Amino acid sequence: MSKDPRYILLSLPSSITPSHHRDDALEAIGKTISPDNGSVVPFAIPEFKIGTLDALVQQADELARLEALCQGVVGKVGDALRSVLEGDEEQIANMKTVNDKPADQYLRTFQWNKVKYRADKSLAELIDLLQKEATSIDNDVRGKFSQYNQVKTTLAALQRKQTGTLSTKSLASVVDPRLLVQDSEYLETHLIAVPSRSTKEFLKSYETISPMVVPRSSTFVASDDESTLYAVTTFKKHSAEFIHKCRENKWTPRDYKYVEGGEEKERQDLDRANADARRLWGETLRLGRTGWSEAVMVWIHVLVLRVFVETVLRYGLPLDFVCALIKVC
Template sequence: MQSAQYVLVSLPLRIFDDDPLTALTATVGRDNGETLPFSVPSFKIGTLDALVQNADELAKLNTACEAAVAKVADSLKDILDGDEDKAAQQKMVNDKPTDHYLRTFQWNKVRYRADRPLGELIDNLQKELQNIDNDVKAKFNQYSGIKTTLAALQRKQTGNLATKSLTPIVDPSLLVQDSEYLETHLIAVPTNARKDFIRSYETLAPMVVPRSSVQVAQDDEFTLFAVTTFKKTSAEFLQKCREQKWTPRQYKYVEGGKEQEQRELERVAREEKKVWGEALRLGRTGWSETVMILAHVLTLRVFVETVLRYGLPLEFVCALIRTSPKQVKKVKTALDSAYSYLGGNAFGRDKRGRVTKDDASLTSEMAGLGFGAEGSEYTAYVYYEIDLP
């Protein structure tokens, strides 16, 4: 299923003779996307300096929102073993499809009172984004940690003799225990080097007990041997084994160790399942919250930039264009073709809102005053693309 892409556009009402949405629909073209009304409340307009500062803060917050949304999407995909379809099913906003939320967006007046100063609204949105981002990050880090622990325990049960737990394999009677001078070492030797080991282990280091080698176990890759040496030369013997690509295994007999390992594996498996459920639920919440915050941030961006571009009285139309990644360039081209003459609109206009020749050169200056999306090419009208993973 092809993913949707969205575009937010704001244009001054004075440039339209007829219904603005009808005109916008015709400009975009029904084959390129669906044009829908997008409601923007009347916020408190502060000073010009404050608006310019608001525009800068919103641009940065917009970038942070997109990063947070992307991280939640990656986390959901990761927890669902990379299954894109299953991850897509979790991407709901207020228990409804994300597309439905954006198409029917309404400013949350209870959560973000429109009569409050823009700076206060921006601060609230920023704090909410940081909180949900921290919560999601902490929970998914917790899940990642316990998943790694479980995988390590499972490898101990199912790996080869160079990695797996030796507790259920080694007979403690094979080990020299409680000796002041001697100790037994367990060495995992690649099976194709088995003969080399038997022939040479006694001369690898001084004070290796002759004929002390005992084969403990064998699998498809390794043979496990027990060898006894004097403690004073143990370090040298083990180092020589490593140089031969033979793997010394750490092992200490513990009464009931086999049962203890199994209980630990079962405990961690239960914990992993529990935290997986918590991470999935928080991932769903994280997606819903970050997308909602992003939509509100974009609404504020549209409002602030509309004021800066088109001036007062504030009469404009805002539309959401639902398109696709393949068609979005066609949408942009169509809009540019119809409205590029607005490039100098903030500085000088004729009665129809068209740029006078002397003001057209000022469009490049506008890009440096905070107009247009951060890091993107300057547009002659208010234009934002919404990219959701």
């Protein structure tokens, strides 16, 4: 399942030993693998309903594609878990169980799920069922993970508004509305974040960088380590030119419109985003854990079908083969 260790499912005809007995064949397989290189355990495969040769050839191709799909789903669910747990390998390992067992134990004690995938169904029906299940797991986990990422992005943007500099943060808690000219037909107030090293130049030149700037209208609003925020009043018909000239001078115009209760609304939005992020974190983690388990189980059942089909194609009928799980160190 992971890069280390690796597992191999191997099927061989019982005729590899003179006795043609399955136990002897398994023993022979075990003797070919030294303890330093790996270990061998029997792996039970049911006998499924076999159709025509043409159908088996087609099903072998379908199962190869389905196995690749399942492997991809397992990988994507694992990536989602890693992202949600922020790379905490110990926690990730705890989440990666299969049917509430370590993956190695699940493989070594594997039994075909006769309730979900009845062996009396045709191979075509089983393949279709497994494909639908793998696709459903992929869609469910991907959808929930997308929701979680969206709310994380929203939360990060709201947090930046609260904790950034005056050139980027929300101004709802910074600007006294009494500093702004509001509801005027001709005048409007602009908020300009000026780098601290440029404040003298700004105060010296802001009145002349464009026409119709109200003289001495510059008013200190707030400052931080990087910049100072000023309010400047201009006539509306020259506002665009004033804003353009500010940008040319690397002074940052801030879009701001006073809304009564805006600061409280921002706080509520942040609280709501925090709550949504915590809720979706838990939901994504739970779905990722169950999704990884289910995806691995689907993958192994697909592998079992693939081994069975290819065994029939290679060794023919009547069926007389053994299957072993080899754990490669």
